[in-house]
Amino acid sequence: MDNQPLPAARQRLLDAGLELLLERGYHGVGIQAVLDASLTPKGSFYHHFRDKEDFALQVIDAYMAGVHGALDVSLADVSVPPLERVRGFFGLVAGGYAKDGYLGCLLGGLGQELSGVSPVFAQRIDGCLSYIADRLAEPLDEARSVGDLPPSTDPKALATRLVDCWEGAALRSRLSRDPAPLREMLDFFFHAATRE
Amino acid sequence: MDNQPLPAARQRLLDAGLELLLERGYHGVGIQAVLDASLTPKGSFYHHFRDKEDFALQVIDAYMAGVHGALDVSLADVSVPPLERVRGFFGLVAGGYAKDGYLGCLLGGLGQELSGVSPVFAQRIDGCLSYIADRLAEPLDEARSVGDLPPSTDPKALATRLVDCWEGAALRSRLSRDPAPLREMLDFFFHAATRE
Numbered sequence: 001m002d003n004q005p006l007p008a009a010r011q012r013l014l015d016a017g018l019e020l021l022l023e024r025g026y027h028g029v030g031i032q033a034v035l036d037a038s039l040t041p042k043g044s045f046y047h048h049f050r051d052k053e054d055f056a057l058q059v060i061d062a063y064m065a066g067v068h069g070a071l072d073v074s075l076a077d078v079s080v081p082p083l084e085r086v087r088g089f090f091g092l093v094a095g096g097y098a099k100d101g102y103l104g105c106l107l108g109g110l111g112q113e114l115s116g117v118s119p120v121f122a123q124r125i126d127g128c129l130s131y132i133a134d135r136l137a138e139p140l141d142e143a144r145s146v147g148d149l150p151p152s153t154d155p156k157a158l159a160t161r162l163v164d165c166w167e168g169a170a171l172r173s174r175l176s177r178d179p180a181p182l183r184e185m186l187d188f189f190f191h192a193a194t195r196e
Numbered sequence: 197m198d199n200q201p202l203p204a205a206r207q208r209l210l211d212a213g214l215e216l217l218l219e220r221g222y223h224g225v226g227i228q229a230v231l232d233a234s235l236t237p238k239g240s241f242y243h244h245f246r247d248k249e250d251f252a253l254q255v256i257d258a259y260m261a262g263v264h265g266a267l268d269v270s271l272a273d274v275s276v277p278p279l280e281r282v283r284g285f286f287g288l289v290a291g292g293y294a295k296d297g298y299l300g301c302l303l304g305g306l307g308q309e310l311s312g313v314s315p316v317f318a319q320r321i322d323g324c325l326s327y328i329a330d331r332l333a334e335p336l337d338e339a340r341s342v343g344d345l346p347p348s349t350d351p352k353a354l355a356t357r358l359v360d361c362w363e364g365a366a367l368r369s370r371l372s373r374d375p376a377p378l379r380e381m382l383d384f385f386f387h388a389a390t391r392e
Contacts, residue, residue, distance in 0.1 A: 023312040027223030103312050108367055112308035115371050116219040116299050126371040161384045164377055168364025171304055175311050175322040181360055188357045192388030 012038040017059040082139035104174030133159040208234040278335035300370030329355040
C-alpha cells in the first residue's frame with residue numbers, strides 16, 4: 001500500500017477520526033487534531049472529505065463496516081445455536097470496547113451529542129441501529145422456530161429492544177469505564193427473553 | 197420575585213442552560229447563548245457560576261432536583277402497587293421528554309458527550325444514575341416481598357438494569373423524536389421482570 005498514498009491517507013484519517021470522535025465527541029475534535037493524529041496534510045483531508053460533517057459521517061460508515069464484519073462473523077455459523085450467535089455478536093462488540101478502554105459506542109456518543117440539532121446525524125445513526133436490529137432479528141426468529149424463544153416472541157421488536165438496551169448499557173460502561181453493565185444487561189435480557 | 201433579581205437570574209440561567217444543553221450539548225452551547233436566552237448580563241453569570249463547567253454541573257443538579265421531585269411524587273403513594281409506582285416515575289419522566297419535544301435525557305446526553313474526556317462529568321452522571329436506581333430498588337424490593345416479582349429478584353440489580361435500559365431507549369427516542377421506544381422498553385422490561 002506504500003505506493004498508494006491517497007487511500008492510505010484516507011484510512012489513516014478515518015482511523016484517527018474514529019478514535020478521537022469516540023473519546024472527545026464531535027465538537028471536542030477539530031480537523032487539525034485529526035491531521036496531527038494521522039500525520040496527514042490538510043490538503044489530503046479536503047481531497048477525501050468535503051468538510052467536518054462529511055468526515056464524521058464517513059467515520060460512522062467506517063465504524064459500521066466493522067459492525068457489519070462482526071455481524072457476519074458471529075451470525076454466519078449456523079452450527080452455533082441462534083441465541084449464542086447473537087450473544088457472540090455482542091461479545092465481539094464488547095471486545096472492541098475493551099480495546100478502546102470502554103469508551104462505549106460511537107453511535108450512541110455522536111447520536112446523543114448531535115441529534116438534538118442535526119437531523120442528518122439523527123437519521124443516519126437511527127438507521128444504523130435499525131440495521132443492526134434487522135440483522136439480529138433473523139437469528140432471533142430462528143431461535144423462536146426451534147423453541148429457544150417463546151412462540152409469542154416478536155423477533156424484530158425483541159431485536160430492537162436489545163439494541164436499545166445495549167446502547168444504554170454502553171453509556172453506563174463509558175461512564176464507569178467498566179464492562180460489567182454490558183454483561184449484566186445481556187444476562188438479564190437473555191434470561192428474560194427466553195421466559196414465556 | 198421581581199425584587200429578588202439575583203436568585204431570579206440564577207434560575208433563569210439554569211432554565212436556559214437546561215434547555216440549551218439538552219438540545220445542543222455542552223460544546224454546542226456558548227455562555228453568550230445562555231445569556232441571550234435568559235436575558236441576563238454576563239456579570240450575573242459569573243456571580244453565580246465559576247465557569248462553564250461549574251454552570252453545567254449546576255444545571256445537572258437542577259435537572260436532578262426535578263428527578264428527585266418525580267421520584268418523591270411517584271413513589272410516595274403506598275396505596276399504589278409498587279411496580280405501578282415505578283412505572284409512574286417513568287411516566288412522569290416521559291412527560292418531561294414530551295414537553296421538550298423528545299430530546300431524551302440530559303444525563304445521557306452530557307454523559308455521552310463528556311465522559312470520554314471529563315472524569316468530573318463521568319462520575320457525577322454515573323452517581324445520578326446510581327441514585328435513581330437506589331430509589332427505584334426500594335419499591336422493587338417491596339414488589340418482591342408482596343409477590344409481584346419472583347423471589348429470586350435482586351432489586352438493586354434490577355433497578356440498575358432498568359435505569360440503564362431506559363437511557364438506551366431515551367437515546368432512541370431522541371434520535372427518532374418518538375416516544376415509542378420508551379414505552380416499548382418499559383413494556384418489555386416489566387413483562388420480563390415479572391417472569392420467574
